[in-house]
Amino acid sequence: MAGPSKEEAPRIGVALGSIGATPQWWLESAIRLDAAGYRALWCWDHFVGGGDRTVPVVEQWTILSAAAGATKNIRLGTFITNVMNRHPTVVARMAVTLQEASGGRFTLGLGIGGGEKEHVAYGIDFPEVDERVRRLEEAVAVIRALWGGGPITRDGTFYPLTEACARPVPDSIPRILIGAAAPRGVRLAARIGDGWAAEQPDFEKHLGLYLETLESDGKRRANAWIALGVGGTGKSGKDNLDESPWVRSPLEEWQRWLEAGADEVIVTVRTTADVDALITARDRW
Numbered sequence: 133m134a135g136p137s138k139e140e141a142p143r144i145g146v147a148l149g150s151i152g153a154t155p156q157w158w159l160e161s162a163i164r165l166d167a168a169g170y171r172a173l174w175c176w177d178h179f180v181g182g183g184d185r186t187v188p189v190v191e192q193w194t195i196l197s198a199a200a201g202a203t204k205n206i207r208l209g210t211f212i213t214n215v216m217n218r219h220p221t222v223v224a225r226m227a228v229t230l231q232e233a234s235g236g237r238f239t240l241g242l243g244i245g246g247g248e249k250e251h252v253a254y255g256i257d258f259p260e261v262d263e264r265v266r267r268l269e270e271a272v273a274v275i276r277a278l279w280g281g282g283p284i285t286r287d288g289t290f291y292p293l294t295e296a297c298a299r300p301v302p303d304s305i306p307r308i309l310i311g312a313a314a315p316r317g318v319r320l321a322a323r324i325g326d327g328w329a330a331e332q333p334d335f336e337k338h339l340g341l342y343l344e345t346l347e348s349d350g351k352r353r354a355n356a357w358i359a360l361g362v363g364g365t366g367k368s369g370k371d372n373l374d375e376s377p378w379v380r381s382p383l384e385e386w387q388r389w390l391e392a393g394a395d396e397v398i399v400t401v402r403t404t405a406d407v408d409a410l411i412t413a414r415d416r417w
Contacts, residue, residue, distance in 0.1 A: 147176065148162065164348055170414070209241055242311065284300075
């Protein structure tokens with residue numbers, strides 16, 4: 133299986149929790165993780181909290197844009213953007229702007245979304261899974277078309293374009309990762325994405341299917357990127373990394389997942405104590 137060698141720096145990124153967080157905390161944590169040398173910062177796409185809708189929630193694209201200006205080296209990504217929350221033409225323009233503003237550090241993660249109650253509260257459509265999958269597939273096609281600059285005219289069930297232009301054309305096209313947990317989504321990630329944004333249990337369950345689909349579509353594993361989310365369980369405001377291998381033995385844990393087939397890992401962090409722990413653990417790389 134092709135992939136990064138063990139001699140390369142560990143590709144360990146961090147998903148800073150956006151639920152129960154403030155922009156100030158998120159940015160301060162981002163700056164600290166950048167200085168510590170972590171590979172990437174990722175943000176979720178939510179507008180309200182889950183069980184407690186009164187908690188503050190940091191908006192994904194706004195905070196990543198702010199982080200682009202506040203950091204120097206760390207990569208930035210959406211893990212992941214809900215295709216129902218924004219029209220794909222808007223996502224295409226935002227992604228290019230963020231890519232250019234960050235000096236080519238951005239990765240776009242896209243998925244079909246979830247959390248019906250949040251959609252209802254905000255008046256955002258939440259069709260059945262089948263339609264959301266078809267919307268995702270069409271959205272990726274629209275985004276890729278616009279990144280060519282245009283003008284683009286194309287039919288579409290959900291997102292038709294008429295003489296659509298998108299300038300400037302980015303010097304470096306962002307990578308598109310498809311978030312998927314079920315077999316249908318995993319196959320779609322292999323077919324239309326530049327890689328797969330996976331969570332740990334789903335990665336272990338469906339990696340074989342992903343690789344088989346890549347092969348059947350004539351794609352090389354070396355050209356696909358698997359970003360693996362780990363440590364996603366837990367509650368906002370609760371320390372998540374007590375006795376975690378990402379704190380105690382991060383290099384060994386990274387090598388374990390590298391050998392399992394991941395190209396990078398994304399460790400979920402929700403508190404300042406967890407950020408402190410990761411920064412201390414950086415000395416163990």
